[in-house]
Amino acid sequence: MSYQSLLAAAGLGADQLQHGVLIARTPIDGTELGRLEADTPERIEAKIAAAVAAFRRWRLVPAPARGELVRSFAERVRRNKDALGALISLESGKILSEGLGEVQEVIDICDFAVGLSRQLYGLTIASERPHHHMLERWHPLGPVAIISAFNFPMAVWAWNAALALVCGDSILWKPSDKTSLCALALHRLLDAAIAADPQAPTGLSALVLGGPSAGEQLAAHRAIPLVSATGSTAMGRAVSLATAARFGRALLELGGNNAAIVTPAADLALSARAIVFAAAGTAGQRCTSLRRLLVHRTVYEALLAPLRRAYASLPIGNPLSAETLVGPLVDGAAVERMQGALAVARQAGARISGGESVRLPGLEGGHYVRPALVELLAPIDISRQETFAPILYVFPYEQFEQAIASQNDVSHGLSSALFTTNLLEAETFLSAEGSDCGIANINAGPSGAEIGGAFGGEKETGGGRESGSDAWKAYMRRQTQTINYSPHLQLAQGVKFDIV
Ligand code: NAD
Secondary structure, eight states: OOHHHHHHHTTOOGGGSBSSSEEEEOTTTOOEEEEEOOOOHHHHHHHHHHHHHHHHHHTTSOHHHHHHHHHHHHHHHHHTHHHHHHHHHHHHOOOHHHHHHHHHHHHHHHHHHHHHTTOOOOEEEOOSSTTEEEEEEEEEOOOEEEEOOSSSTTHHHHHHHHHHHHTTOOEEEEOOTTSHHHHHHHHHHHHHHHHTOTTSOTTSEEEOOOSHHHHHHHHHOTTOSEEEEESOHHHHHHHHHHHHTTTOEEEEEOOOOEEEEEOTTSOHHHHHHHHHHHHHGGGGOSTTOEEEEEEEGGGHHHHHHHHHHHHHTOOBSOTTSTTOSBOOOSSHHHHHHHHHHHHHHHHTTOEEEOOOEEOOTTOTTSOEEOOEEEEOSSOOGGGGSOOSSSEEEEEEESOHHHHHHHHHOSSEESEEEEEOSOHHHHHHHHSTTSOOSSEEEESSOSSOOOTTSEEOOEETTOSOOEESTTGGGGGEEEEEEEEEOSSSOOOGGGOOOOOO
């Protein structure tokens, strides 16, 4: 199928993609897919004003009726799953199976949100005063800005959007300017659902296209009580400062430098399969990608031999082809950052397998690399940083406690994994003295989370939680209510204040 047909299948006709300064390219071979207009500051201001007006109406629609809008959106996504999955592959470069998986994640979080729309539970609280009762209730918050990264061009917005909509908020989406087409195609389906829903006001959801400055405008805006931002730690730091300066809230999902530990009690065949997917899958461009591997000295060679073999034979190629497991990096700058990190590691004496740029006939304009295994005796500065590329640093360890300390010895705290069949090791890893990350897995790699759990991490990953569990509370405001059903004024803590 031609790129034009893939775009048309996702609802993006050539006439919509001809003007503007935002150039959409496919990392498959560098072909220009279209040009889009960036929103001017004035247009963004108008979209924010419309979101404020829409919020005032939407907050009064009962939550289960708000869930109906999300259900109707999800049905449209289901019908368009194949086209949307292919569009993700085309614009972000991830393989088709992962593109389809990402669309499935959009559907899953919508299902979750529809159920949640009948479960926005508060609390009843015992009052110390006679004939009083106390409640904790959750109210809609206001317009929510969602700033998203290129590597999950649909799912991360959906995690936020589905929850915010059932919570009674209006939404504004600033996608990465590397994946504007994915945003356009998906948002079109929400627009259609809104148009078909008599209770949904216009302006309930807006797409804001542009680069970082559009994100900065949203982050600084006083009419937006919550800015949910996914991307690099540098971006999160800027958003955090801008929202804090106006006492807004920031929900941050930032970078990761995720590790796995393989102990002598591990099932090595299972470990190897999980490690290769987590480190080389999505060409190492997941926030949860495995970047560091700590292997007990006694099983080091038994694990590394099959890993080196698997890395040497990974099928690299067009992400739209069924046999490909590793697609391209998003752009040339990502390849340069990868080569820079490998040069530093080589200088430090690393044994490196793979890592070279790969030229593919007919796809010369793409950015293909062979995933790299970088074996070192101990961590170095570069292995403590997130390089957003398929580099897996491997270290031997002696003591389990030392491996946990080494895993935690980075500035990020997103995801982590332990491979073992030893109960004591597993429970220690999951305990307060174990992994310091937001996500900790046993006998499963650090990537590929399900939507049911709260997703996010500690330290420079930003501390935010999105998706499942009680993450919805971030999109609402909490109110504590006290009701006196007696004719007497009674003060708490026995305070007397009698007036004549
Ligand atoms: P990025 O930080 O370059 O861009 C992310 C988004 O922020 C884009 O929409 C961009 O335009 C916007 N932006 C940039 N600077 C801004 C500013 N000062 N103010 C407001 N908005 C700004 O990230 P990327 O390269 O698109 O994505 C890769 C990064 O995202 C990696 O670090 C990865 O780990 C992280 N990530 C984290 C998660 C998570 O859930 N923790 C998920 C996906 C990606």
